[in-house]
Amino acid sequence: MCGIIGYTGERSAGPLIMEALRRLEYRGYDSTGLALFDHGSSFFVARAAGKIDQLASRVEGRLPAAAAGIGHTRWATHGAATDANAHPHLDPSGRVAIVHNGIVENYEELRTALLARGRHFASDTDTEVLAHLIADALEAGRDLPAAVRDAVARTTGAYALVAIDRDEPGRLVAVRVGNAGGIVVGRGEREHFVASDLAALLPHTREVAFLEPGELADVRAAAASFCTLAGEPLDRPFEAQTLDPIAAVRGRYKHFMLKEIWEQPDGLLDAVRGRYLLAPAHVALEGFPFDAERVRQFTRVVLIGMGTSWHAAMVGRHYIERLARIPAEVDNAAEFGYRRAILDEHTLVISVSQSGETVDLLAAMEVARRAGCAQLTVCNTPGAQTTRVADGTIYMRMGPEIAVASTKCFTGAMVALHAIALHLGRARGTLDPAEAEAQVAGALHLPAAVGEALLLAPAIEQLAKRYAAYENFLFLGRGLSFPLALEGALKLKEVSYLHAEGYAAGEMKHGPIALIDERMPTVALAPSDELRDKMRSNIQQLKARRGRVVAIVSAGDASLSALADDMLTLPDTDQLLVPFVAAVVMQLLAYYVALERGCDVDQPRNLAKTVTVE
Ligand code: AGP
Numbered sequence: 001m002c003g004i005i006g007y008t009g010e011r012s013a014g015p016l017i018m019e020a021l022r023r024l025e026y027r028g029y030d031s032t033g034l035a036l037f038d039h040g041s042s043f044f045v046a047r048a049a050g051k052i053d054q055l056a057s058r059v060e061g062r063l064p065a066a067a068a069g070i071g072h073t074r075w076a077t078h079g080a081a082t083d084a085n086a087h088p089h090l091d092p093s094g095r096v097a098i099v100h101n102g103i104v105e106n107y108e109e110l111r112t113a114l115l116a117r118g119r120h121f122a123s124d125t126d127t128e129v130l131a132h133l134i135a136d137a138l139e140a141g142r143d144l145p146a147a148v149r150d151a152v153a154r155t156t157g158a159y160a161l162v163a164i165d166r167d168e169p170g171r172l173v174a175v176r177v178g179n180a181g182g183i184v185v186g187r188g189e190r191e192h193f194v195a196s197d198l199a200a201l202l203p204h205t206r207e208v209a210f211l212e213p214g215e216l217a218d219v220r221a222a223a224a225s226f227c228t229l230a231g232e233p234l235d236r237p238f239e240a241q242t243l244d245p246i247a248a249v250r251g252r253y254k255h256f257m258l259k260e261i262w263e264q265p266d267g268l269l270d271a272v273r274g275r276y277l278l279a280p281a282h283v284a285l286e287g288f289p290f291d292a293e294r295v296r297q298f299t300r301v302v303l304i305g306m307g308t309s310w311h312a313a314m315v316g317r318h319y320i321e322r323l324a325r326i327p328a329e330v331d332n333a334a335e336f337g338y339r340r341a342i343l344d345e346h347t348l349v350i351s352v353s354q355s356g357e358t359v360d361l362l363a364a365m366e367v368a369r370r371a372g373c374a375q376l377t378v379c380n381t382p383g384a385q386t387t388r389v390a391d392g393t394i395y396m397r398m399g400p401e402i403a404v405a406s407t408k409c410f411t412g413a414m415v416a417l418h419a420i421a422l423h424l425g426r427a428r429g430t431l432d433p434a435e436a437e438a439q440v441a442g443a444l445h446l447p448a449a450v451g452e453a454l455l456l457a458p459a460i461e462q463l464a465k466r467y468a469a470y471e472n473f474l475f476l477g478r479g480l481s482f483p484l485a486l487e488g489a490l491k492l493k494e495v496s497y498l499h500a501e502g503y504a505a506g507e508m509k510h511g512p513i514a515l516i517d518e519r520m521p522t523v524a525l526a527p528s529d530e531l532r533d534k535m536r537s538n539i540q541q542l543k544a545r546r547g548r549v550v551a552i553v554s555a556g557d558a559s560l561s562a563l564a565d566d567m568l569t570l571p572d573t574d575q576l577l578v579p580f581v582a583a584v585v586m587q588l589l590a591y592y593v594a595l596e597r598g599c600d601v602d603q604p605r606n607l608a609k610t611v612t613v614e
Contacts, residue, residue: 002072002075002196004160004195005020005072005196006099006194006219008221009221014065017070018034018056024199026609031047032047032086033086034059034088042094045088045090047083049082074086075608078127079124091131091132092120095167096164097163097164101160101161101196101612102159102177102612103158104126104156130151130161134151138165144218157177172194175211176215181610182197182385183210183211184201184383187207192224193205197357208239211226256602257403257405257602262454263408271415272447276443281440282422282436283422287392289392295427296428299327300347301327302329302336302341303328304331309353313330316417320420324428324430324431344371348374349368351377352377352379356380357612365389369389374391375390378394380395380397380398401609404603405494405587411580418443441574442574450581463592467548473522474547475503475523476535477502478525481525488500488586491587491589492590492594494590495594508541509541516547521549521550524564526552526560527553528557540563550564550568552568570582
C-alpha cells in the first residue's frame with residue numbers, strides 16, 4: 001500500500017526523491033517523508049502528514065545537496081496519519097533511517113522487549129522497531145546488509161524495507177520479506193534506484209531487477225549485489241522494461257481516472273491486436289503455458305481476484321462455461337484462501353490482478369500451488385509477483401493504470417479472460433466455428449464499440465448532476481450483467497463515498513426491495529438478452545414503490561423509455577461482449593457523480609492503488 005523510493009548516485013537525491021514520491025502518491029497518501037545523507041554527521045529528515053504538497057512546502061529551498069537518500073508515501077496500517085508516524089523512521093541515535101511497506105506482525109512483542117531495555121519510541125508504528133533492531137546489530141559490529149538480515153530474522157510478517165546507515169553514505173539496503181509489496185532495483189549511469197514499483201523509476205531507467213520474497217539488495221551508486229536472507233549470493237540480472245514512461249502521466253486530462261477511461265479503445269486495440277485472428281477464427285495466446293493435451297485434462301476452472309478484478313473474473317466465468325464448456329467457479333481470493341477448497345492437478349486456477357501484488361490473491365495462489373493446481377494469471381504489470389508464481393501470464397496490455405479506481409484494467413481483464421475461454425474451447429474442441437467467428441469478430445470490434453460508448457459521456461455527465469445528491473444507490477443486473485452491477489456499485493462508492501450496492505436482480509424480492517422509495521435510485525442493466533423481460537418486471541416493481549430508475553439498454557430497444565426515469569442506450573455488440581460497453585457507462589457515471597460531489601477522484605480517502613497488507 002505504501003510507496004518506497006531510494007536513490008544513490010551523482011545527481012542531487014532530494015529533487016529526484018521528491019519527484020518520485022509524486023509518482024508514487026497513488027500508492028498511499030496519508031503522509032510522506034524523506035531522509036537524505038547530509039554531508040554532516042546526521043541525516044536531513046523531513047516528514048509531513050497529508051499529501052506530497054505538505055512535504056514539498058516544508059522542504060522548499062532547504063534540501064541539502066545529498067547524493068543519496070530514501071523517501072516514502074504512507075497508507076497507514078499502525079498509527080494514525082500524523083507527522084510522528086510518517087516514514088522514514090530512525091533509531092534513537094539517528095544512525096539508521098528506514099522506509100517500510102507491509103506489516104511486522106510481532107512488533108508489539110519486540111517493542112515491549114525494547115521498552116523493557118529502556119528504549120523510547122517516537123511513533124505508534126510497527127516500522128520503528130526495525131530501526132532499533134538494525135541499529136543494535138550495527139552497534140554489535142555487523143555491516144548494514146547483515147544488520148538488516150539479523151533484524152528481519154527476529155520478525156514475522158510480510159513487508160518490503162529500505163535501510164540506510166549514517167556511517168555509510170551512499171549505501172542502500174533493500175529487502176523483501178514474504179509476499180508483501182515488491183521491490184524493484186533500477187540501474188542507471190553511475191547511479192542506482194530502489195522502488196516499490198516501476199512507475200517511480202521509468203523516467204530514469206528501464207533496466208530493472210525485481211526482488212523475490214526472501215531476497216536482499218545491497219545497492220551503491222556504482223553497483224548492486226543480491227543475496228538471500230541467509231546471506232547466500234544471488235545472480236539477479238537486470239532486464240530492460242518496455243513500459244512507456246509517458247503513459248504514466250496525466251497529460252491533458254483532469255484526472256487519471258478520466259484518462260484511463262478514455263484510453264480503453266487504444267488499450268483494447270493493443271489487447272486484441274495480434275491476439276485475435278481470423279481465417280480460421282482463433283486466438284494466438286502468447287504466455288499460455290499448457291498444450292492441448294494438458295488442457296483436456298482440466299476438469300474445472302477456479303477464477304480468483306479481489307475488487308474489480310473479482311468482478312472481471314465473474315464475467316470470465318461466463319465466458320469459460322459458454323465457450324470452453326468447462327465447469328467454472330469464481331471466488332473472492334481472500335475467501336478462496338479460507339475455504340479449504342477441494343483442489344487437484346486437474347484444476348486450473350486463473351488469478352486476475354491489475355497490480356499483480358495483491359496480498360490476498362498471492363496467498364490464494366499459494367494455496368493453489370500447494371494443491372498442485374495448474375495456474376494462469378491475468379495481469380497488467382510486467383514482472384509483478386503473480387506473474388512469477390503462475391505457470392503462465394496473459395498480460396492485459398492496457399498500459400500503466402494510476403488512478404486508484406480501476407477502469408481500463410477491468411475491460412483489459414475481461415478481454416484477456418475472453419481470449420483464454422476461446423483458446424480453451426478450441427483446444428477442447430467445444431468451440432463451434434461459427435461461434436468462434438462471431439466472438440473473434442466481436443472482440444476485434446471492441447475498440448470501436450467502447451469508443452462509441454464513450455460518446456455517452458456528455459449524457460452521463462448531465463445524468464450525474466441529477467443524481468449526485470442521492471446518498472444511496474442500487475445497481476441491478478442478471479446473468480452477465482450481474483458482475484457489472486457489482487462493479488458499478490464499487491466504482492461509485494470508492495470515488496464518491498456514496499453507499500451503493502450491486503445485486504443480482506433476482507434477489508430484489510428476497511429483501512432489497514424493502515429499501516426502495518423515492519430516496520433510493522436504481523441503475524438497472526437491461527440489455528436485450530434473454531433476461532431483458534425479467535429486468536422489465538424488476539423495473540416495474542421499483543416504479544411501483546416510487547423508486548427512480550436509470551435503465552441501461554441495448555441499441556434499438558425503446559421499450560423501457562416510458563417506464564424508466566432515465567435511459568442510456570449502449571452501442572451494439574455481441575451479447576457476450578455487452579459487459580465492455582456497460583463498463584464504460586458504470587465508470588463514467590461514478591466519475592461524474594464524484595466530480596459533482598467534489599471528491600478527490602484519483603486519490604479517494606482511505607484507499608490505495610495496491611493492497612499489499614491483509
Ligand atoms: C478497484 O477500483 C479497486 N481499486 C480495488 O478493488 C482493486 O480492484 C483491488 O484491490 C484488486 O487490485 P488488483 O487488480 O491490483 O489485484
